Amino acid sequence: MTSEKMTAVVVTAPGQFEIRDVAVPVPGPDDVLIRVHHSSICGSDLRLIKGSMEDINFPLIPGHEWSGEVVEAPERYQHLVGQLVVSDILQSCDSCRFCLRGYRNLCDGLDEPGISVNGAFAEYIIVRARNVYSLPIGLPTLNACMVEPLSVVLYALELLPVNCGERVAIFGGGGIGQLLAQAVKIAGASKVVIIDHHDERLSIAKKLGADEVINSLRTDPVLALSGDSELGPDLVFDAAGNAEAFLSSLEVVNSGGRVGVIGYSGRQEISIRPTTFMRKLIQVQGVLSPTSSWTKAIDLISRQEVKVGPLLTHQMPLKKFPMAFKMMSDRAEGIIRPVLQP
Ligand SMILES: [Zn+2]
Ligand SMILES: [Zn+2]
Incomplete structure (x- = not known):
C-alpha cells in the first residue's frame, strides 16, 4: 500500500484547495488504514477552507464526518480488518491535566483528523485503532457519516x-x-x-x-x-x-x-x-467535539430513532468537491449535507 497514490482534496492555503494525487498514508503501530466510503461536508469545513477557523496548519486534507472500511491494521487489531467503521475524532494523550479530568476535547496534545491532521476528503484515512467503532449490520455507511455530528449533539445534551x-x-x-x-x-x-x-x-x-x-x-x-x-x-x-x-x-x-x-x-x-x-x-x-456519546449516536441512527436520510441532500464523487464547495458557499436552497464518495 505504501507507494500507492490516492485522490484527495488538499487545502494548500486559506481559500485555496486542489484535487490531487497524494501518497496513501502509512499507518503507525497504533493506527488503522481505512478506505473511506462516505464523507460529508459540514459548515465548519467551509470555514476551515476559507481560513476563518483558528489555529489551522496547511496543507491539510479536511473531512471529519465519514464512514469507511478498515483495510490495514497492526497485528493486535487484525480483527478490525474488513469491518465497516466510524471513529472517535479525538486523538488525545489521555494523560494530561484535561484528559485526566474527562475533558479529552481540551487535551494539551490533541489531534483531530480533518482539523489538525489529514481527514476524510480522500480515498483513505488513518485513525487510531482504539478510536474505531464498528457499525451494526444494516446501518448503511451513507447514514453512518452522520454519527459524528449526532455525537456532537448528544454531547451537547450531556452538558445541557x-x-x-x-x-x-x-x-x-x-x-x-x-x-x-x-x-x-x-x-x-x-x-x-x-x-x-x-x-x-x-x-x-x-x-x-x-x-x-x-x-x-x-x-x-x-x-x-x-x-x-x-x-x-x-x-x-x-x-x-x-x-x-x-x-x-x-x-x-x-x-x-x-x-x-x-x-x-x-x-x-x-x-x-x-x-x-x-x-x-x-x-x-x-460545545466542542464529543468526549463520549459515539455508541449512543450509532444506536439512534441504526434504529432510525434519529432520521438522517433527509439531511444527506446531495451525493457526488470526491472529484466533484469544487461543485459541492460552491453550492455550500452560495447556500444553495435546501442544501444541508453534501456527501462525497471517494
Ligand atoms: Zn462538523
Ligand atoms: Zn491530554
Missing part, C-alpha cells in the same frame, strides 16, 4: 440536559440543528422551534418532527419567540454558526434558561452587556 416538558428553540436548520431538534424531542422536550432562512430546510425540519418553524427572512424570531415570556424557550441552541444568532439566543431565552453555543462562528465578534446574563440568570454552555 433538556428536562421533560421544556421548550427548545434552535437557531440554524443545518445538519446540527436538524439533529438537535430530533434529539431534544426524544429527550422529552414539549415543543421545538427551528429558525432558519431557507424554506426547504424548514420543511425538512417539519417532516422530522419540529413543532414550529420560523423563516427569519419573513418573521423576526426575537419578536416571535419573546413576545410572551410564558411561552419563551427554556433552552436555546445557537447552531447557526454566526455571532448574531448567539445574541438572538440570549434575547429569546426565558429568564432562568440556558443557551448552548454549538455552531462555529469563526472569528466573528459581537458586543454584549454582561448584565444580560445576570438580569435573566442565563447559563451559557459551549
Whole structure:
C-alpha cells in the first residue's frame, strides 16, 4: 500500500484547495488504514477552507464526518480488518491535566483528523485503532457519516440536559440543528422551534418532527419567540454558526434558561452587556467535539430513532468537491449535507 497514490482534496492555503494525487498514508503501530466510503461536508469545513477557523496548519486534507472500511491494521487489531467503521475524532494523550479530568476535547496534545491532521476528503484515512467503532449490520455507511455530528449533539445534551416538558428553540436548520431538534424531542422536550432562512430546510425540519418553524427572512424570531415570556424557550441552541444568532439566543431565552453555543462562528465578534446574563440568570454552555456519546449516536441512527436520510441532500464523487464547495458557499436552497464518495 505504501507507494500507492490516492485522490484527495488538499487545502494548500486559506481559500485555496486542489484535487490531487497524494501518497496513501502509512499507518503507525497504533493506527488503522481505512478506505473511506462516505464523507460529508459540514459548515465548519467551509470555514476551515476559507481560513476563518483558528489555529489551522496547511496543507491539510479536511473531512471529519465519514464512514469507511478498515483495510490495514497492526497485528493486535487484525480483527478490525474488513469491518465497516466510524471513529472517535479525538486523538488525545489521555494523560494530561484535561484528559485526566474527562475533558479529552481540551487535551494539551490533541489531534483531530480533518482539523489538525489529514481527514476524510480522500480515498483513505488513518485513525487510531482504539478510536474505531464498528457499525451494526444494516446501518448503511451513507447514514453512518452522520454519527459524528449526532455525537456532537448528544454531547451537547450531556452538558445541557433538556428536562421533560421544556421548550427548545434552535437557531440554524443545518445538519446540527436538524439533529438537535430530533434529539431534544426524544429527550422529552414539549415543543421545538427551528429558525432558519431557507424554506426547504424548514420543511425538512417539519417532516422530522419540529413543532414550529420560523423563516427569519419573513418573521423576526426575537419578536416571535419573546413576545410572551410564558411561552419563551427554556433552552436555546445557537447552531447557526454566526455571532448574531448567539445574541438572538440570549434575547429569546426565558429568564432562568440556558443557551448552548454549538455552531462555529469563526472569528466573528459581537458586543454584549454582561448584565444580560445576570438580569435573566442565563447559563451559557459551549460545545466542542464529543468526549463520549459515539455508541449512543450509532444506536439512534441504526434504529432510525434519529432520521438522517433527509439531511444527506446531495451525493457526488470526491472529484466533484469544487461543485459541492460552491453550492455550500452560495447556500444553495435546501442544501444541508453534501456527501462525497471517494
Ligand atoms: Zn462538523
Ligand atoms: Zn491530554
